[in-house]
Amino acid sequence: MPQVAIVTSFVSLLLVLCCSIEQTVEVRSDGSQSTSRTLLQNRTGWQGDYMDLTNMPDLPTWCMESELPQQKVVNSKVFPLVLTPSSSNVQMSAEELFEKLEHDYASLYWYLVKYGSIFFRNFPLKSAANFDEFVKRFKNWEPLPYIGGAAVRNKVHGNVYTTNESPPDAKIPFHHEMAQTPNHPYYLFFYCQQPPTQGGETPILSSYEVYERAKTSIPQFIDKLQSTGVRYVRHLPDSDDHSSPIGRSWKSTFLTDDKHEAERKHLQSGGEFEWLPDNVMKTTSAILPAIRWDNRTAHFTFFNSIVAAYTGWNDSRNVAERAVIFGDGSPILPQDIQVLVQIMNDLSVAIPWQFGDVMLIDNKQVMHSRKAFTPPRDIYAALCK
Template sequence: MSESREWRPLEVHADAEGLPSGADGVLEYVRSGDFGDLLVKSKAVVFRGFGLAEDTLEPVMDELLPGRLAYLHGTSPRTKVGDNVYTSTEYPQELTISMHNELSYAHRWPSRLMFCCTTTPGSGGATPVVDGVRWLGSLDAEVRDAFAGGVRYTQNLHDGLGLGLSWKTTFETESREEVEKFLADTEAEWEWRSDGTLRIVQHRPATIRHPVTGDEVWFNQADQFHPAALGDETAAELAEILPPEELPQSVTYADGTPIPAEHVIHVRDVALDVAVDVDWVAGDLMIIDNVAVGHGRRPFTGDRRVLVAMS
């Protein structure tokens, strides 16, 4: 693996900074300097000891997330709990969610993500974060070279009954016209199929450069779209039911060549290995640069609740 320098998120502690608890303390810190510049340099900032409550988040989000976005074209199950505020991914708590940059498979993606813990997990449940430069540099050269031409993502979104998410859930609408309007501006290929399924095909790069620093970072979700990430048994069961192009989501190299399972497993495992775990206590908040940093989730017990918003 690469010997890239160690990186950790910047932690801001209310007591150490002499700041009041609650939203006022976070806002005082954020307004005391150029937070945008700080986030670019730090890549992720964690606020500890402010005791933020769910019903006090609105002014913090207004300050940190200008132009808050809906989670349109998302692939993970979550619940909308406010004005473009969602629960974090609702996969079974015993599973690890691999590292990824939010919506990196899409034509547009958020530049910032905010996470706020409102219920401390019984155990585990950290949000691991990974420096995209280190992730890229830690991959085997053979894997980096194989992905150099980019990737092709395919989604099959049913109309209400089937495997995976429906297009209605994915785009938060029951209007085909609204979906078509959204997709018209994405450079994606798409079609409505006779069974009501919406198929979307997108060609995307495997890496991009940060718009401010120019750093090249790993920026794709090939491992999460690949059936190998589901585990050998599940992947085998799905292969007996559906060909790859009919799965709810799948991925190949840009030219249509299959991606070897060992490549996506390598990408997944390297990221989880070099990631830094951010453990949660209720009231903590983290904001990350979504291009510079990937994120995931460790397994947990108990009633963990983390809210997510993006801009």
Template sequence: MAASSSTTGNLLPFQPFSLPASNQRTLGEPHAPGTVIPLALQLSPERAAGHDATSSLDAVVTTIKQLADRGDLDAALRRHGTLLFRGLPIQKADDFSRFAHAFGYKPHEIIGIVVDRPLLAKNVAPANESALTTTIGSHNESPQVPHAPAYIFFYAHRVPEKGGETPIGSSLEIFNKVNQEVPEFIQELAEKGVKQTTIYKPNAQYKGGSTLKQAFGKLINDEDSDEVKRQKIEDQIRRYNRPAEYTSWQWNEDGGITLEHILPAIRTQPGTGIPGFFTSLAAQYAQKKRTPDAERLRTVRDTTYGDGSAIPERYLDVLLRVTEETRVLHKWQRGDVLVYDNRIAQHGREPWEGKQEDRQVFASLWDGELPGAYGTAAFAQVVPALPDIQV
């Protein structure tokens, strides 16, 4: 990804480098031969030697903008799914924000957030604040709602001595392998979709969780009546822009709300039409296998087929095994930035030893072209969210 000197002047060239096998692997079909995940990039050591610009965030941002304008970064993400940038002069949330904004994407608005993400810098928030002992299995970001980001950026501000790795895997490769083993599972997902049921309560249900107001109540004022508050929450839900048979809700006695979506668990890559999973099914199933129900069933309920019937465990066993066999675990170094194309790549989080604050990873979410539908079912169509309501 080196820039031509005739067109870029003093712009900084990024060069690929290799990671340990546990952290980087060659992808199988449908990826092109020799495609690795993640593509690891660093500034050219030769260029860095004695070159003051390599320590300048301004120079890095200028270079990223140039590469983005040429389409180089989009092309790399379409092929590899995930990029690692190492050795950048990023020291804080504001630096990370500048780097992420240089890609030129549109900031993603989370409608119906289930975790607490306080703003640290422009379009930057903590990635996840759940307990350090919690394993977060491989998943695409926001599969439980219709409006999901296209890109996710992660920046390692602090890293633990042991553990805390971030899984990386290809949704396209997982789909291809599962389809070879249990094509009937793929057929059922295409025909029925999945039902995602999420319960939002007035108060956070666990450490790092969101409240109902954080999820849908950003336009609520303290002086609003209960009726007006409910109306504003429902107006935000309607921004998902979906028919009532695919997105519905009911109010609960405690003042919370239960929200149901019938969604596609398979979507297609923009530009290629290649199908891939877009789901947290494997992560939820793994959590179910290792965690008692009383601790597990807090915010997100078990996922079923769209008609409410249970997904056979023999299918979920295959999906979980393939997901774990094809992933790598990114061992963070301080200052690392991972960029995911969320439409075709999955991420997660491993537990770590030490203290909660030993691992601080910041996230930045961005929109892009919508993925396509797999199959002809109406629920499979991915539609843009409606603009925010003006008050």
């Protein structure tokens, strides 16, 4: 019999109750009162102040807004924002770029929040080391260790990692980075060191727009998501499985070879675990909100990895349709997933990679995916909070 150790920690309770509780008092006809409490997850979100995005700072003079044919207009704004060097800065060095960025990163943050993503093209970034320095110039953002993520990744330089190393013919569905964990990055950088021969784009979309369309198309599904949240279920192998898009082992996931330490870290996140044969660790996440409120923009976002889990978490250990469930334990229906997939396909923007490109994503409001490709392809990532 497999060893079973399922523990729900106090952290899990806090995560479930991270939203407000509304108390309702009903006065009956006989004068007695009935008190009920309703969990309000529709205001679960992140700390942060509202930002008046109609009153923007000027773009730094060393860059300018450009256009690419793949961009779309989303919510009356171009998506993503594309920046290239201004005419007087075409020949600037990497060191000059870092100096300018360090001075102007606060202004760029406003543009990131307004547009959701900034695509930097034709800037002097030639290596993973250059990319790492570029990321470091966003001074208020701290590097986030890759703990709890599902994909196999390798460290390249500093806070720079490879992206998902699943086979090139595997498509990775839309998701928010590490939304299946309580500790996810707020900002996500991608850098192109080697563009693929064919395909391999990193499509993006507005999670705010997904929420708005889904609220109209499948309102009952959205209501249930807001009231119950979701839980993610994964079977983690004993060693990394590079044939799987979610093949990261429990040792890599929790950065330890010690089972007890892996258990401790997972319980600390509010989850549950079970040891199965062949040292496979079955993990069930804490109940996590699937829709969040972004104070900065005063918008709801469809912040989760539901579609990615339900359509992409398949391998010899995992069954995708059982990889994500409602917070009350009930299954998610395939017809709702089909609607979400169609919405995401309609909103998707995919820009072909060129050497030196950087895509900065506000992970609170933009989802990303990966198309299949013909190798070679070297796209690196850096996570920040």
